[in-house]
Amino acid sequence: MKISILYFSKTGNTKEMANVISRGIKKVSDFEVGIFDLENIDDDFLLESKAVIFGTPTYMANTCWQLKKWFDEGNKYNLEGKLGAVFSTAHYAQGGGDIALLTLINHLMVKGMIVYSGGSALGKPFIHLGPVAIDENFEKSKKMFEIFGERIALKTKEIFLNKNI
Numbered sequence: 795m796k797i798s799i800l801y802f803s804k805t806g807n808t809k810e811m812a813n814v815i816s817r818g819i820k821k822v823s824d825f826e827v828g829i830f831d832l833e834n835i836d837d838d839f840l841l842e843s844k845a846v847i848f849g850t851p852t853y854m855a856n857t858c859w860q861l862k863k864w865f866d867e868g869n870k871y872n873l874e875g876k877l878g879a880v881f882s883t884a885h886y887a888q889g890g891g892d893i894a895l896l897t898l899i900n901h902l903m904v905k906g907m908i909v910y911s912g913g914s915a916l917g918k919p920f921i922h923l924g925p926v927a928i929d930e931n932f933e934k935s936k937k938m939f940e941i942f943g944e945r946i947a948l949k950t951k952e953i954f955l956n957k958n959i
């Protein structure tokens with residue numbers, strides 16, 4: 795099964811976390827992961843993916859405009875029925891990383907995706923909307939991002955394995 799991670803990253807933080815999430819996904823068997831920045835998407839891989847994870851830096855307490863633009867113009871991609879999840883990076887805990895996630899979730903809903911956070915009910919680490927990495931905890935957050943990837947992969951299997959969707 796395939797999972798795509800799509801991100802925008804100007805200074806590398808969001809890209810780094812995309813790689814960490816990929817490590818978590820690969821802890822679960824049977825997954826191929828495609829990591830794509832917005833300029834270099836493998837259309838076939840994306841459309842064959844059962845789950846798509848979106849990553850954004852926080853800009854002005856919201857999703858970066860580059861990813862917002864991608865969604866606003868992105869009628870080319872039919873993501874209906876795929877599992878969708880989101881993550882962000884930000885300077886500050888109070889910098890709006892969660893709002894960046896909510897804006898992305900909004901777009902996932904419009905696309906008809908099945909949205910999954912990684913599940914705070916699963917216990918520690920408690921992931922409410924998706925993981926947010928802030929500067930002062932960046933390295934420490936990597937464990938959470940890896941677990942997030944693993945949880946998304948497990949949920950993807952649970953939903954799609956042996957189902958003809």
Ligand SMILES: Cc1cc2nc3c(=O)[nH]c(=O)nc-3n(C[C@H](O)[C@H](O)[C@H](O)COP(=O)(O)O)c2cc1C
Nearest residue numbers: 803804805806807808851852854855883885886889
């Ligand atoms: C134009 C711009 C706006 C930003 N606005 C915020 C913000 O509102 N809140 C915040 O916490 N960080 C803000 N940041 C910091 C970035 O979200 C943070 O450095 C992020 O990790 C960068 O991701 P990247 O390295 O993948 O590009 C801003 C950065 C830029 C360039």
